[in-house]
Amino acid sequence: MSETWEVVSGYRVVEYSDPMIFKFDPDTKAIEKITKQILVSGEKNSQYIRFETDRYFDGIDLTGKRIQIIYLGSSGLSDINEVVNVECTDTSLRFGWVVPGNACFDPGDMCFSIEFIANDYVLKSRKYDLNVTEGLNGGNVIPEPEEGVWYIELQERCDEILTKAETASTNAANIMNSIASPTVAPTAASMEDTSAVYVYTGSEDGYTYGNWYYYDAGASEWVSGGVYASTTILVDETLRVPGRAAEAVAVRNAIQEASTEGAEALTTAVTNLQTQAASDHTRLQTQISQLSSDAETAVHSETIINIIKLTRAEYEGITAKNPETLYIVQDD
Numbered sequence: 164m165s166e167t168w169e170v171v172s173g174y175r176v177v178e179y180s181d182p183m184i185f186k187f188d189p190d191t192k193a194i195e196k197i198t199k200q201i202l203v204s205g206e207k208n209s210q211y212i213r214f215e216t217d218r219y220f221d222g223i224d225l226t227g228k229r230i231q232i233i234y235l236g237s238s239g240l241s242d243i244n245e246v247v248n249v250e251c252t253d254t255s256l257r258f259g260w261v262v263p264g265n266a267c268f269d270p271g272d273m274c275f276s277i278e279f280i281a282n283d284y285v286l287k288s289r290k291y292d293l294n295v296t297e298g299l300n301g302g303n304v305i306p307e308p309e310e311g312v313w314y315i316e317l318q319e320r321c322d323e324i325l326t327k328a329e330t331a332s333t334n335a336a337n338i339m340n341s342i343a344s345p346t347v348a349p350t351a352a353s354m355e356d357t358s359a360v361y362v363y364t365g366s367e368d369g370y371t372y373g374n375w376y377y378y379d380a381g382a383s384e385w386v387s388g389g390v391y392a393s394t395t396i397l398v399d400e401t402l403r404v405p406g407r408a409a410e411a412v413a414v415r416n417a418i419q420e421a422s423t424e425g426a427e428a429l430t431t432a433v434t435n436l437q438t439q440a441a442s443d444h445t446r447l448q449t450q451i452s453q454l455s456s457d458a459e460t461a462v463h464s465e466t467i468i469n470i471i472k473l474t475r476a477e478y479e480g481i482t483a484k485n486p487e488t489l490y491i492v493q494d495d
Contacts, residue, residue: 168257171226171249179211179248179261187277187288189220194277194291202273203298207264214246214277218256220286226251228279228286232260237271237295270297345375345391354378354385362391 170176186195200212218225230249235241242265246258266273273295277288348354348361351370357378363370370376375391378384400413472491473481484490 166252168250168252171251171256174230174245174249174258175247177247177259177261179259181211181213181259184213184215184257187214187216189217189286192287192289194288197291197293200293202262202267202293202295204267204270204295205264205298206262206267208261210262210267211259212262213248213257213259215255215257218251218254223284223286225256225279225286228281228284230258231278231280232275233278234263234266234273234275236266236268236273238269240265240268242266267295270295348376351385360388361385 183199185197187193188195194214197212200210202210216225226249230246232244232246233241234244242263244260244263246260249256249258251257260275266275271294272292274290274292276290279286345360345362346356348363348365350365351363351367354361354363354376357380360375360377362373362375364372366372370385371387373390374387375389376385376387379386469485469488470491471488472493475492475494478490478492
């Protein structure tokens with residue numbers, strides 16, 4: 164196992180350091196006793212406390228969770244701070260907490276807890292009490308919002324996102340207003356008005372037939388907004404242009420024409436087959452008749468046993484003539 168400490172991304176890296184490190188045991192949920200970390204009322208971001216724990220707890224890698232400190236000051240002020248300087252090895256995890264002013268606002272007991280959170284996951288330490296000793300005029304200072312506290316950062320992010328969303332909405336509205344009546348551009352060179360929206364109908368490299376284009380001033384180029392949904396531009400009545408939508412009536416007529424041609428071709432094929440079959444039947448009957456005649460002749464030939472030449476007198480003298488014998492009668 165490597166013992167090289169590597170920075171875990173997603174957390175602030177600050178210049179605070181401290182050789183003392185206090186262990187957090189995930190099994191007992193307890194934090195080791197913190198010593199030599201004196202807090203005085205009125206202090207602000209001057210105390211840095213480091214913690215160390217096992218990187219894995221019940222098989223879960225804690226570097227994948229958000230690590231934060233939730234505290235409650237003696238004056239009732241409470242907040243949540245993200246930890247800083249997070250680093251890890253294959254087995255261990257370290258991080259630090261810069262104690263904010265609101266945690267030390269008044270003398271007394273301040274308590275805090277370590278949290279590891281994610282979607283459907285929360286691991287907490289037990290509450291730990293730290294004493295804030297009394298300092299000069301600690302209770303007379305009017306608290307100000309902590310710089311970088313989580314809710315201020317969240318509000319700033321929300322404001323930024325809202326500004327971007329409003330800008331995007333305005334840009335989208337401008338584009339949609341232009342799309343309402345786009346100009347057809349057969350070539351890229353004809354797209355001269357950078358405030359207009361064009362539907363490209365050419366075939367040049369880098370442009371797509373039927374797509375609508377708007378000019379991006381930041382990139383100094385025409386950008387495709389996708390296929391422009393206009394049947395007057397995109398439909399294809401010839402049914403031969405790749406990538407273009409087919410015109411409905413043309414498709415129907417093509418199907419009907421193909422069906423008619425197919426039916427006629429099928430009828431012709433059946434008629435030809437019937438004619439051919441009749442011709443083949445007649446020829447077959449003739450061949451069968453010939454074969455029957457040839458067979459009968461062959462049978463008769465096989466029944467002839469003897470050919471006997473007899474005189475008329477000899478022939479007349481035969482009492483029982485054999486039908487299987489061929490007699491040839493000759494007159495002497």
